[in-house]
Amino acid sequence: MLSISASLILGAIILFWISTFKVPTSDSIRERRVIESTKIYDRTGEILLYDTGGNVRRSIVPIEEISRHIKNATIAIEDKEFYSHKGVKPTAFIRATLVNILSLDFDQGGSTITQQVVKNSLLTSEKLISRKLKEWVLAVKLEQLTSKDEILSMYLNEIPYGGVLYGVEEASFAFFGKKSSDVTLAEAAYLAALPKAPTFYSPYGKNLDRLEIRKNLVLSEMLRSGFITEEEYQVALVEKVSFIIKGDSSIKAPHFVFYVIDYIKNKYGEDIINNGGLRVITSLDFDLQNIGERIAHDYAMSNEVNFNAENAAMVATDPKTGEILAMIGSRDYFDEEIDGSFNVTTAKRQPGSTFKPFVYSQAFIKGYTPETVVFDLKTQFSTSCSPNNLTSENGCYSPNNYDDNFIGPMTLRNALAQSRNVPAVKMLYLAGLNNSIRLARDMGITSLSNKGDYGLTLVLGGGEVTPLEITGAYGIFANNGVKTNISPIIEIKNKNGEVLETHDPKPTQVLDKEIALKISDILADNIARTPEFGSNSVLNFPTRDVAVKTGTTDNYRDAWIIGYTPSIAVGAWAGNNDNTPMVKKIAGFIVAPMWRAFMDQALAKFPVEQFEEPLVENNPDLKPVLQGIWQGGIFASSTSNTRIVTGGPHSILNWVYKDDPRGEYPDYPNPDPQFDRWEYSVRIWAQNNGLSADNPFIIN
Numbered sequence: 192m193l194s195i196s197a198s199l200i201l202g203a204i205i206l207f208w209i210s211t212f213k214v215p216t217s218d219s220i221r222e223r224r225v226i227e228s229t230k231i232y233d234r235t236g237e238i239l240l241y242d243t244g245g246n247v248r249r250s251i252v253p254i255e256e257i258s259r260h261i262k263n264a265t266i267a268i269e270d271k272e273f274y275s276h277k278g279v280k281p282t283a284f285i286r287a288t289l290v291n292i293l294s295l296d297f298d299q300g301g302s303t304i305t306q307q308v309v310k311n312s313l314l315t316s317e318k319l320i321s322r323k324l325k326e327w328v329l330a331v332k333l334e335q336l337t338s339k340d341e342i343l344s345m346y347l348n349e350i351p352y353g354g355v356l357y358g359v360e361e362a363s364f365a366f367f368g369k370k371s372s373d374v375t376l377a378e379a380a381y382l383a384a385l386p387k388a389p390t391f392y393s394p395y396g397k398n399l400d401r402l403e404i405r406k407n408l409v410l411s412e413m414l415r416s417g418f419i420t421e422e423e424y425q426v427a428l429v430e431k432v433s434f435i436i437k438g439d440s441s442i443k444a445p446h447f448v449f450y451v452i453d454y455i456k457n458k459y460g461e462d463i464i465n466n467g468g469l470r471v472i473t474s475l476d477f478d479l480q481n482i483g484e485r486i487a488h489d490y491a492m493s494n495e496v497n498f499n500a501e502n503a504a505m506v507a508t509d510p511k512t513g514e515i516l517a518m519i520g521s522r523d524y525f526d527e528e529i530d531g532s533f534n535v536t537t538a539k540r541q542p543g544s545t546f547k548p549f550v551y552s553q554a555f556i557k558g559y560t561p562e563t564v565v566f567d568l569k570t571q572f573s574t575s576c577s578p579n580n581l582t583s584e585n586g587c588y589s590p591n592n593y594d595d596n597f598i599g600p601m602t603l604r605n606a607l608a609q610s611r612n613v614p615a616v617k618m619l620y621l622a623g624l625n626n627s628i629r630l631a632r633d634m635g636i637t638s639l640s641n642k643g644d645y646g647l648t649l650v651l652g653g654g655e656v657t658p659l660e661i662t663g664a665y666g667i668f669a670n671n672g673v674k675t676n677i678s679p680i681i682e683i684k685n686k687n688g689e690v691l692e693t694h695d696p697k698p699t700q701v702l703d704k705e706i707a708l709k710i711s712d713i714l715a716d717n718i719a720r721t722p723e724f725g726s727n728s729v730l731n732f733p734t735r736d737v738a739v740k741t742g743t744t745d746n747y748r749d750a751w752i753i754g755y756t757p758s759i760a761v762g763a764w765a766g767n768n769d770n771t772p773m774v775k776k777i778a779g780f781i782v783a784p785m786w787r788a789f790m791d792q793a794l795a796k797f798p799v800e801q802f803e804e805p806l807v808e809n810n811p812d813l814k815p816v817l818q819g820i821w822q823g824g825i826f827a828s829s830t831s832n833t834r835i836v837t838g839g840p841h842s843i844l845n846w847v848y849k850d851d852p853r854g855e856y857p858d859y860p861n862p863d864p865q866f867d868r869w870e871y872s873v874r875i876w877a878q879n880n881g882l883s884a885d886n887p888f889i890i891n
Contacts, residue, residue, distance in 0.1 A: 227468030227686050233477040241448040250360040254344035257371045260379035263418035268383050268409045270304040278305045278330035306330045308345045353389030377430035380409040394434040444480045446520030446534045451679045468686025474514035482792050483519040490785035491522035498774040498781050500765045504535035507761045510666035512696050513675035530768045539655035543742025544610045545751045548710050549631045550650045553622035555706045558853045561604040562819035565614045568597050568872040574864045578871035600821030608719035619650040621849045633701045634664040652744050662762030668710045669755040672702035708805035714738035729787040736801045747772045750781040758797040816846040839877045842869035
């Protein structure tokens with residue numbers, strides 16, 4: 192009687208103790224937070240660029256999307272009675288209990304799939320008899336609260352596969368490069384074989400023979416359970432399965448990836464990056480990225496020797512959509528000696544002459560034409576200095592061209608195509624500093640934030656812009672004046688498959704189409720740039736319409752080139768992260784060959800397209816200086832082509848008010864503060880060329 196009473200008391204105590212177990216509800220089980228990392232892919236959605244889960248790589252997929260072979264293989268090897276038991280198997284329960292007590296090893300096997308879910312998801316890792324009892328009780332409760340398919344889904348999505356891999360989806364990608372829905376029967380058998388001892392059976396370890404034996408065991412159990420036929424079994428036994436070579440593939444296109452991560456963090460918060468299970472389809476063209484990385488590295492290594500330019504960067508965008516196609520932030524992200532992880536494409540640098548097209552665009556908006564004539568002459572622009580003081584000392588400003596030569600009268604077409612500095616400074620003055628900055632900002636160059644920081648040097652690169660934003664702005668010229676939002680994203684989905692965002696280009700006409708066409712026509716005009724670059728330079732594409740502009744800063748710290756077709760805009764930079772000057776060479780020597788090497792391969796991916804030709808303005812009432820006639824003059828009559836030029840050649844300010852070039856002729860002398868300075872240089876040039884300022888001459 193005493194022993195019976197003691198047993199009853201002990202049983203009551205055990206039952207009371209069991210009743211204190213905190214049993215989860217069905218809702219809490221379904222809604223419990225499973226850490227799932229964010230995965231960032233290229234534009235195809237097939238190439239994984241980066242998984243943010245440093246210690247855990249897991250992808251949750253619905254049970255319906257997991258191959259039946261994986262589900263059947265798992266049940267066959269782990270728990271044949273899964274669909275018939277109530278959470279625990281009594282025979283296994285008794286056997287494991289006896290072994291646990293006798294060996295004091297309270298983690299003995301015999302666990303059902305349900306028990307393994309409880310053990311991995313709902314309990315701590317301590318090896319105590321109390322934990323084992325909790326496991327059994329909770330397994331029974333879990334079966335009462337959820338369906339078999341839900342339990343199997345939890346198991347397959349959370350089971351460890353070694354290292355940072357969790358769940359069959361992640362394991363399928365890591366081992367076979369495919370989704371769990373697409374694995375073969377033999378591959379499914381390998382996946383079912385691994386969880387028993389992931390490290391021991393690792394396909395990258397030394398026990399491949401043991402892994403093969405266990406895989407074959409899985410197949411035989413599937414055959415015995417009726418999941419496969421004898422024929423399927425025999426085929427799977429001899430199927431040649433290749434595991435993806437394990438290497439340092441933790442991140443691809445690192446500058447771009449971390450740009451994407453910053454974008455997500457700023458928009459959605461940091462927690463979602465590591466734990467939200469986002470699936471991010473980016474705009475990256477992985478083929479172009481690889482081409483760019485290789486070329487940037489090789490040319491930077493060469494430039495370091497030849498030009499003292501140890502670093503290089505490139506970025507490519509799609510003008511029609513604004514999508515970033517490639518982003519190479521340095522010659523090597525992992526090169527600490529050059530601070531390679533620093534992303535030059537998003538850093539502010541002086542753009543040199545690559546800023547000129549925005550100024551010329553604003554001039555065209557005002558009414559100037561590509562045929563308008565300005566004089567490329569040594570000129571003093573500071574109103575506090577005498578016109579004959581042709582220096583840049585003591586507050587004076589008299590810029591040089593990169594070759595220290597001056598051509599004389601030039602059309603704006605030739606001046607821009609040949610990248611002459613003095614005409615560009617004059618055009619910034621005529622176009623208006625604030626107007627030019629406003630246009631540049633409208634076109635996406637937002638880094639020019641404080642207008643008070645800039646002067647006439649802006650057109651020669653006196654401000655700072657990022658390669659990404661200025662390349663995107665050039666894409667507006669390529670897209671006929673239509674701006675599209677620059678973005679690294681095509682689509683972001685959360686772990687439930689819900690779309691959080693898709694890229695919306697939001698096309699907006701920010702520049703008149705005809706003006707965009709004029710800029711493209713000039714920058715693609717090989718004849719116009721030939722006097723400076725030669726007829727067969729790396730800027731010339733005989734079978735393609737490619738518009739291109741180079742730029743070098745005065746201090747030779749930055750060399751730029753930006754070019755585009757209707758399908759792609761590519762900006763490239765060379766220099767040093769620490770701003771050490773390069774050898775004194777123009778960008779055409781330093782960075783243009785690298786850009787051309789990339790363009791040659793990139794353009795092979797796109798159809799041949801031509802720019803639309805701009806409309807030809809046939810307006811006989813235009814002032815001669817706007818029609819390419821540098822001598823200026825006034826027509827003798829409305830029906831005559833004869834013009835009388837008095838007082839010799841003049842600067843453009845003799846013929847136009849800067850803000851209304853097509854309006855009335857200005858009084859003489861023009862009250863414009865720059866008039867005397869520009870006229871002085873023209874007068875000296877005329878005298879040196881035998882053109883008397885005292886006698887009128889007639890042009891027919």
